[in-house]
Amino acid sequence: MTVLENRELTVLDPRTGEVASRVPVASAERCDEAVRAARAAASGWARTPAAERGAALHAAAQAVREAADELAALNTGETGKPADDARGGVDAGIGTLVQYAELGPVHRGRSLHGGWDATDLMIPEPRGVVAVLTPWNDPVAVAAGLIGAALATGNTVVHKPSERCPRTGRRFAELVAAHLPDGVLEIVDGDGAVGAELAGAPVDVVAHVGSTATGRRIAEVCARTGARALLENGGNDPLIVDDGVDPEWAAAQAALGSFANAGQICVSVERIYVHASVADPFLAALTREAQQWAQRIGPLVDRAHRNHVHGHVQGALDAGAHALTGGAVPDGPGAFYPPTVLIGCVPDMAVLCEETFGPVAPVRVVPDFATALREAGEDRYGLAATVLTADQAHAQAAWRELPVGTVKVNDVFGGAPGGASQPRRASGSGFGFGPELLDEMTAVKVVHLAAAPPPS
Structure with a gap:
């Protein structure tokens, strides 16, 4: 159970009822500072060659691999997830980071067939600053997907982990951020009020995995701010x-x-x-x-x-x-x-x-x-x-x-590596995971390059 008291989150171990973690709640000023830092870093990270961004994600994946037991233990303490399942979630997150480290540099646009004297291109560009709001039920694997895809395509990120597993989410993000320039991955802690503050901030994408009610509120906010809403909400499978x-x-x-x-x-x-x-x-x-x-x-x-x-x-x-x-x-x-x-x-x-x-x-x-x-x-x-x-x-x-x-x-949890999902109706909108998530994190620019007329 998570208790908010005196601007501090206290998480109780659901196996025993004892305190598992305490985390200070970010103020509105801290949220604003994180968004401004991510915005300031956005231009430099977008200009970083895709191969260098991929190398940074590879290094981050290795850091997470070395801390896998620590992350799994934090997850078990905060959410009660059995140890083997918790470790499996970390391993899935590592694989996802590696996947986007490889896919990012080959994510490409396309050329168009125009006139002989011109070149026409469609180029994917990073959207800018991505607010990533992740859930408690698989905190490392889900965060690795959204953060990894955003970073691989040149976006900067402000991440708020779930208030039900704040130390797990923060520790994962810290391991990734250690291999990035300052401001490229910012972290804020807190409850739903902090998430709402972040969703309404001047960001370009809000990526959320969680309840349908929260997803609906995020969609309403994004409709007003113009940010892209990328949502995986509840299901009734x-x-x-x-x-x-x-x-x-x-x-x-x-x-x-x-x-x-x-x-x-x-x-x-x-x-x-x-x-x-x-x-x-x-x-x-x-x-x-x-x-x-x-x-x-x-x-x-x-x-x-x-x-x-x-x-x-x-x-x-x-x-x-x-x-x-x-x-x-x-x-x-x-x-x-x-x-x-x-x-x-x-x-x-x-x-x-x-x-x-x-x-x-x-x-x-x-x-x-x-x-x-x-x-x-x-x-x-x-x-x-x-x-x-x-x-x-x-x-x-x-x-x-x-x-x-x-x-x-004939397979309740089947699926090939790299597969994406696209929820419908009350379950959300936009692709999650797979190469298609890279498309969600980018905006396409059409470029028409015509030859200059000869001098008169």
């Missing part, structure tokens, strides 16, 4: 279990999607639609999976978030759903919550129509694939979806018809 699939395998996929990192992943499975023909064995297997996950799952990030998760579960139970396992707040310290499987869920329950972001698997039994596909698509979010099917026609229909940015078939 469905999982469809089709007729004819192995129910044991499907349950293992569903459990991984629902319970990994205690359900606190941007693309966690939030709701499950299972074909009636496999529902009974699937539910039995999913219940066993949940009980096994209960032996190794970490806590939720804090008790406030646990209250939110349990509120969704209790609301479903009160409305007629039934818990096959879990569904109760445990005794003891910390912010633990058990893996929970709910049946008897209906579409208007919050656990199906809103983002729970916890280790909860609400299941809706449907009579056929068409019903599953229709109900999965009837949602205001548009982040990702997963379909488990042996029917290629169903797989084709799913990726064609589901109104989300990413559709995964």
Whole structure:
């Protein structure tokens, strides 16, 4: 849990309730100073050859690699993320920095076919100063993507880590900034008020990963200031279990999607639609999976978030759903919550129509694939979806018809390196990760070079 008192953030370890970190909150003057420093450094960094910017990112990635255990331990202490998962997030961040160190120097525009006596070009240029607001659930990996892409393309950055893991976010940014000129990467600490201050500052891009409500406010601010809003907001990702699939395998996929990192992943499975023909064995297997996950799952990030998760579960139970396992707040310290499987869920329950972001698997039994596909698509979010099917026609229909940015078939967390994502509707706007994120961080200038007329 994060407590703001006397302009200081105090973060409690969600495993024990003990103090994990204390960080001073940046003042409005400090935010203004950081933006001005980034603006002053922008011209020089934009003029730095792309290969030199790439070399700096390579050096930063090496520094993060050498401090990986430290970063993982900070993350575990502040968010409760299990040690292996925390280290995996750091390793993913290192890979992302290396990716942008390599991609930045080859990010290019294109030539156009104009007249013989002229040259026409489209050149990508840095947008300027990028405000980067990152979340707590994967603080190193997400920050590495947004900061890495911004720096590789010649932008300067002001970074505010989440108030739920400020030391983790600050330490990562410090390791990167040590390999950059002064002002190229500035860091400010604080809560949502500091984030709002930064989003409304004279910056050129606001890149945010977090809740839909915050993303909507940022979009409104950017509409007034003219800054570009790059947003990955909440999701309510469905999982469809089709007729004819192995129910044991499907349950293992569903459990991984629902319970990994205690359900606190941007693309966690939030709701499950299972074909009636496999529902009974699937539910039995999913219940066993949940009980096994209960032996190794970490806590939720804090008790406030646990209250939110349990509120969704209790609301479903009160409305007629039934818990096959879990569904109760445990005794003891910390912010633990058990893996929970709910049946008897209906579409208007919050656990199906809103983002729970916890280790909860609400299941809706449907009579056929068409019903599953229709109900999965009837949602205001548009982040990702997963379909488990042996029917290629169903797989084709799913990726064609589901109104989300990413559709995964037969692999709940699959994806090739370098892949991007483009959320839709309430889940945000703009590309995240991949080469396309470099495009988001740049603006294209069209250049027409005509030959001068001969002297008279």
